[in-house]
Amino acid sequence: MALVEIHNLRVRFETDEATIYAVNGIDLMVEPGQSIGIVGESGSGKSVSVTSIPRLLPRTARVEGSVYFNGKDMMRATASELQAIRGHQIGMIFQNPHAYLNPTRTIGKQLMEPLLFHHLAGVKRARAMGMEMLDRVGIVNPKARFDNYPFEFSGGMLQRVLIAMALITGPKLVIADEPTTALDVTVQAQILRLLKEMQRELGMSMIFVTHDLAVASQVSDVIYVMYGGIVVERLPAKQLIRVHRHPYLSGLLASLPRVDEPVGRLPFIPGLPVNTRQPLSGCPFYARCQWHLDQCQSAPPLTLVERDHEAACWLADERRVANGQPS
Template sequence: MTAPLVAVRDLTVDFAGGAQASRAVDGVSLDIAPGEALGIVGESGSGKSVTWLAALGLLPTKARVTGSVRIEGKELVGAARRDLEQVRGKRIAMIFQDPSSCLNPVHRIGRQLVEALGLHRGLTGRAAEAETLRLLDQVGIADARRRLMDYPHLLSGGLNQRVMIAMALAGEPDLLVADEPTTALDATIQAQILALLGSIRRDTGMALILISHDLGVVAENVDRVAVMYAGRLVEEAPGADLFGAARHPYTQGLLAALPTLTGPRRRLAAIPGTVPEPGRVPVGCRFAPRCPVAETKCATVPPPSRLVGFRHAAACHRRLEPGASAWNQPQAAE
């Protein structure tokens, strides 16, 4: 087995709020191999983004982060700011779903890219300008030299997202964390951005973490999938195994809510209720109040994560067989 590029162990994030802290991430453990593409899915409030903001030390001071995040053995949790600055952008880069909020509106695109190259690779002058043009060309921006003089508000959402990807690539990172990178884009531009990320991965050998609500996007663009719910990792498996034989009732519920492209029209199954707030999670299995097959002990005993197949782990008390579903099949629509 290849040694992991990034190893996350028992990562926990608490936010102080009045007399009681709220736990947003609870004991998450993950490995990311060099060059691997990992998808992280789950409803809003599941802790997907907070996990990686915590790993990079980007949370506010009211957040208390414990556990371990190591990149090739180097600990990031509790590391000094100077050490983290050597990792952010250079070893691990992150792009967000709203590029307009991440780009500085009062500086031209070229200046922001040159600044990133200077910080991460020490490039200045003509060398920095030449590399900036190369990066813009790599991410598919036409007439790159003219675009260097544009401000972010002069570019479309798709072009701004390409600029953000170019800035992330400026440090030649080993891992790119893409947090809902296509949510605000139309379907055509979304497909282009995802194809671009896949092409860059193949060309550079960079690892990718794709955080998304869209299971279809994840299915087509990653090697392995991790499912989070209410701050915990509930299922993890290679993509084909997870989409073909999900074992956790929550994952099965997410898949049951997807429309099919073939066969008769059917009513989609919906998971009742909502994700619990961080300060009001159930004592046992956090999905138990919404689970159609919950047992008595689910309300009081947290289920341990256990192997249910090759590299396939699920945190559930029940032993669902491959292909079985906790959700009733929806009836055909008339």
């Protein structure tokens, strides 16, 4: 059985002014030990999708579909069951460590917290594990650093601390949502290497959310491309550059200066983004797609186009794109 199984997940937000259709029916699977990359432009529903797994969405979210984690039906889990899973079996790393660390408490105390909260260790053992973890994520002199406060660390070091906090309980899954976006390129490369090493070493599964196609292909086995709250393409990371089918992904790849180098934000594709205030009808990429047909006003399903590769495009079969060139 897969570690994460999401079927037909739909999320909308009921705000005072409007209903926001954030996720419009996605399926996602993560096998034990597997690393999944989710890429897509801002507002495509990446964070809302992954936040649905530990059920951490705000109260205004209306969630439909099914989410299973380690065989557990997360949609029916009780508050205490969810609490037992979050921060223990699911570790989370986000973009801005400052938002998740308490400035008035030492790094060591915050690092020990998940172990103490989930009764995985006593104080003495938690302290030893905390220092060991700091050492493993590359913090020099962890003994002295343990009693430092967050302001005494640089951004890159704080991100290492956040990784240590997420991994200290030995989670089955780590969710990393843009964990390196705020860092400069060199530090970003170090953190990515570290995450990948730890993921392999601990045998965890990982879901890695990013705007950066090169980063996604570096850290993941399988890539999900999201657009307008749906998955428009799912393919093995190794195939990303060679064989892709959806015009959105082709557009992204075609506008990259160099696909084997980190490029930061996704390149710009002309046209208006999807209006999330209306229910999705038809292909979300319709208005921006240079190949669109009348048929595209009805939603193309995500269909297998070859082994381990799915695309949601009526033209996917004809659009076998090799080395960026339609054939």
